[in-house]
Amino acid sequence: MSFLLTLSPEAQLLRQALRQQILTLSRHFHDPRTFESLALAVFRYQALYNPVYSNYLHHLNVRAEQITDLRRVPFMPISFFKNHTVLTGADINSFDTLTFASSGTTGEQTSRHYVPDPALYDAISTQIFEQTYGSLRDFHILALLPSYLERNNSSLVYMVQRFMDQNDSDESGFFLHNHQELTERLRRLSQKSDAKKILLIGVTFGLLDWAESGQDLSFLGQLPNLIVMETGGMKGRRKELLREEVHEILMSRLGIQTVHSEYGMTELLSQAYSHGKGVFQPSSTLRVFLRDINDPFLIYPDNYTRTGGINVVDLANLDSCSFIETQDLGQYVDEEANFRVIGRFDNSDVRGCNLMIL
Template sequence: MLSTEIASFRQSLRQQILSIHSRPSDQGLFEQLALTVFRYQALHNPIYRDYLQHLAIKPDQVTALRRVPFMPISFFKNHNILTGFQPQPDTLTFASSGTTGEQTSRHFVSDPDLYDAISIGIFEQTYGSLGNFHIVALLPSYLERNNSSLVYMVQRFMTQTGSDKSGFFLHNHHELTEQLRQLTQEPDQKKILLVGVTFGLLDWAESGQDLSFLGQNPNLIVMETGGMKGRRQELLREEVHQILIKALGIQTVHSEYGMTELLSQAYSNGNGLFQPSPTLRVFLRDINDPFLIYPDDYKRTGGINVVDLANLDSCSFIETQDLGQYDGNEGGFRVIGRFDNSDVRGCNLMVI
């Protein structure tokens, strides 16, 4: 249990994290809040605290966000990453997928309301009110287990739509097509979000059905969340998008960047260019020296480090196994692959 004083401080941080949505472009505010979260987690997260001690890092001497040590994402597989609380029987737990016998990541979420508010807020700042959407989700492999963060998030989105026409589909491609056909004929002019894991979208697109009618609906958004899950040969994101664009007759494919170990998301409205969200920032690190952070205008490929303020109760500073590049002047980035010999991620990323 948190002491009264620590709980009060944590509540103050929570309110600041929620309020940052109203000032998403204030880089100074983000850095100041992130440094405060860093010092809080350095004190009250035992695993992160031990990691910092092994690195001989004194938290009070870290005065810039780029100097904060990022915790390897693999720690989520071997440790309970907790800041200031212990899991209770009703604690929400997300887990990554994995092959039989493989150790998977676990992310304990003690404050589902915070996660809901942030994930919904990020989506609506990007795409508008969920009340203006029907959501159709093609998420085989995720639906086959009961602890997927992606399924949880999409379920919450569907609830917000208030639409009885939103729903999940597994392998029933014909029913999916007919549902989309009916939605394109609806007079309500709501937007339609088709969100799917990559291999599921490709299987459906290549199922031999005539899907060209989809290209006639300007309100349709097709979004891939990445992930072949060993079901298909790995492809470049650009190759996947070209296949879908041709088969569906659409102009562009959107993307979502997220994972079990993160509670914030980033979205791309085309061409694989992701924009940071109010609670998420990406830094690139040197491939050979994980403690060397590249400047914002660096043009080479680096490892992706993520600052996720939504991870208030776990760890907000994650060294992922993804490779990326900076793109644009507003913190934009591309995800281009993974480090060699790293585990295939269990959630939300196409592996190259």
């Protein structure tokens, strides 16, 4: 990859070693010591070779070699992706890079996430999904993502397209506002004799619009292999609702027992999934810490029950920054670090790809 030419030979070897360890981390999914050790190694690498993050640490008077506890690592405010080129060991002018951008209102500064190693993102996003739901080859994937399809730099559309490329299904596809076609596709799949599961993944306002379109969707409750997954986000199209309220509406209108969720955003290359009730499980390359609402450098213990700001360690962000202070609010659910996303800080922008407002 040409962007590695901006690294010294020693740094190139270090990055390649870290990349390989990240890709094989799934073997140690439930070993927090392995994750922490690798995360600290990534921290030291990014502290050296990411100019934006290095400068941030300098202003905090933090020396990377003195950090031996993952909870002491400074998390970079997510807003930096709006105002800076966040890259580790790369010069944006030295390669043709994949670029993701967040959604935003007209004239608003949006986040940009540069991805010089798309193969790493492809491998990790696939690995996380298949660890959670099984092989992509066992799915038909229907994507109701109208707002994302209207622009060409959505990380969510990119990920879902890569999933479709792997699942070998002629029935998979994207849907804009064509609700009738989506219903007919699902009806046809309900009559198929194959054993494939059906994943219907949609932005929240799109799923609600479809569910309330007046069509007869009662047959969906008879599909045991159907997974309905919301990705959050009203994008100004509808009144913001609690995730629980959205799920109740969808379950009632579609006749299903549960609604799954995806937690992801432009600035993160890893995802977390929920099998229902808005409870997310950390994935092999992603961990969530909660910080004090008033003191961003105070990290809560795993069994803390109060609401806190969500900090994310995302090892898939090897070439940007793996330590992100988001503007999301969350709570721990149990000592396994499962978590809920319950809202956003009042003064933060409404991002349309990951959650409801409290």
